[in-house]
Every structure is written in structure tokens, then in C-alpha cells.
Amino acid sequence: MPELPECEASRKAVEAGALNRTIEGFEEHNTIHLELPGPQDRDRLKGHQFTETHRHGKHIFAGSKSGPWIAVHLGMTGSLKTFDAPRDLPDYAHFIIRFEGDRRLIYYNPRKFGWMRVIDDPHDWIANKDLGPDAMEIGDNMFADRIGGSRGTVKSALLDQKKLAGVGNLWADEALYRAGIGPEVKGTELGSDRIATLYKEMRASLQGVLDVNADYGKLPGDWLIHNREEGADCPRCGGTITKKTVGGRTAYFCPDYQEAA
DNA sequence: TCCATTGTTGTGGG
């Protein structure tokens, strides 16, 4: 799932392979129902270069001081990669920006939930979107206010992009697991100690995934990510991993390791 | 056939 660390891996791919080259053209394949830049926006991009990238939560941006920017949302299955004149692209390489020298930036998205738009400025755009602070940028006090002040479940609060941008279903579960907090605990039931623990463990979860560039196979075996199956043994206490819908999403957690209230 | 995933949107309750 492209959450903050996976989006960061895509941002890095853009940073490494798609900067400082003039945009020459576009290709698209099987793009029905996928929101992409239209003819006018493509004309705006053509002839410009991307010179910098930015990421906020699950949104990725590329552009330059004076030129247009692209804003990208990867939905649930998207990714960005660069190639030199690739052949044999899969069907889900839906949109391609072609730069000088045959370099290509490819927007993959098998499930087609997601989009790419052309915008003027990422910081203005973020400010107008009612997005919360990035989960790796937010400070401990603001985290405590936003998550601890939530009357709903702590899991719903972590997933709310207006409170905190970047955490999705997988890493919300991982953070709660590490913190020993049940997903159905209310934000307002968390004391300052447990909020502080959750803040620390959320950062540790995200940083751990960032450190392996979102290659899950490189994460330690005692992470919940490797045990997201009903009835699996909890790698930390020997309890049983349980599956339950919380806040409309599937939560996996260990009722023994994670306190209910 | 149903389920899983995401953000958005609309509705309704407190």
C-alpha cells in the first residue's frame, strides 16, 4: 500500500531519474477512469523541466521554481519509476512522461485509484487541501493534541488525513501494535504517556520502512506486517492475531499484547 | 460472487 514510506520511495525515484531534463511528450495506455493531465495541462508541462520534488503525506510533487508542477496520488496500488526507453511495459504502465534523451517517468497503477494533476505550487495546494501535518514532520505536542483530542477510535484518528497526513491502514496497525494500544481505544482515553509512546512508535514504524525503501522483505520478522493473518501467532507475546473492522477498515491486532483501554 | 484496498462525498446523529 502506498502510504508515507512507499510514496517516499516513489519520490526518490523521481528525484533520481526525472530531474533537469526537458519534457518532450506523453504516452498513455488503458487510462479509462484514471484522472490524468488533459491536453491543456500537457501543453503547460511540455518544454519545462522538473528541478525539485516534494512529498506531503501520500502526495508527491515534482516541478520547478517558475514552471508547472505535477501532483500525484498513488491510490492503493500506484508507483512511479523512471526508465530509459523501456520496452515491454505492462498494461498498468498507464501514463508516461517522456523527457529528452528517451528518459521516461512512468505512472503505474493497476487498480486505477489515484490521479495525476498539474498544479501551480505544491505548498499553496497543500494549504488549500485541509491536509494535516506530514506524519514524519509533526511534533509530539501537536500529535498529542490531534490524536489525543479525538473522541473516535485512535485507529480512525491515525487514518484521518486531515489530522495527520501519510499514515494508512498497514502502518497505523503497525504503530498501534508496537505501542501496545488496541485499535478501538478512544483518543480521549489515552493518557499523555501512551500518546507519547504512540508518537514514538509511529515514527519508528515509518522510519523503519523508509530505511528499507519500502522493501517489506527486509523488515524484521516480529513486525505485524509479516503476521497480518487471522489466527497467526503474535510474534511478541504468543497471543493470537485477530482481525476486526475498525473505522471501516480491516484492523489486525493482538488483543493480549495491545490493551483495549 | 464477494472481498480487499484508498480518498471523497453524502447523510445522519450527537
Place this chain on the structure above:
DNA sequence: ACCCACAACAATGG
């Protein structure tokens, strides 16, 4: 007015 919960929607493969 605000906060929160829930359902529906989009595409697709398992």
C-alpha cells in the same frame, strides 16, 4: 458549527 460514524463509489485480481 463541529465532530464522528457509516455507506457508497471507483478497478481489478484472487
